[in-house]
Amino acid sequence: MQLAEMVSISREHLSAVENGIKPISLTTLQKICDALGITLAEFFMDENVNLPPEYQELLENVKVLSPKQLELLNEFLKTLRQ
Incomplete structure (x- = not known):
């Protein structure tokens, strides 16, 4: 298409x-x-911006998440920052 x-x-x-x-x-x-x-x-x-491999992996994993999964991931990440 x-x-x-x-x-x-x-x-x-x-x-x-x-x-x-x-x-x-x-x-x-x-x-x-x-x-x-x-x-x-x-x-x-x-x-030309080269992200560290762990950031690249994170971005690749995030691309396939549903909106609900993204919401849950963000909540989880917020708890890690506390």
């Missing part, structure tokens, strides 16, 4: 965004990130 179809925009619109002709809404950008399986933070992350 094409990315434009996945985010419900025309191929022309996506092409215009890619070429800097049209701006993109945050909502559409979020849909693109969802379709690509990345977060907004990852989208904007400098590729």
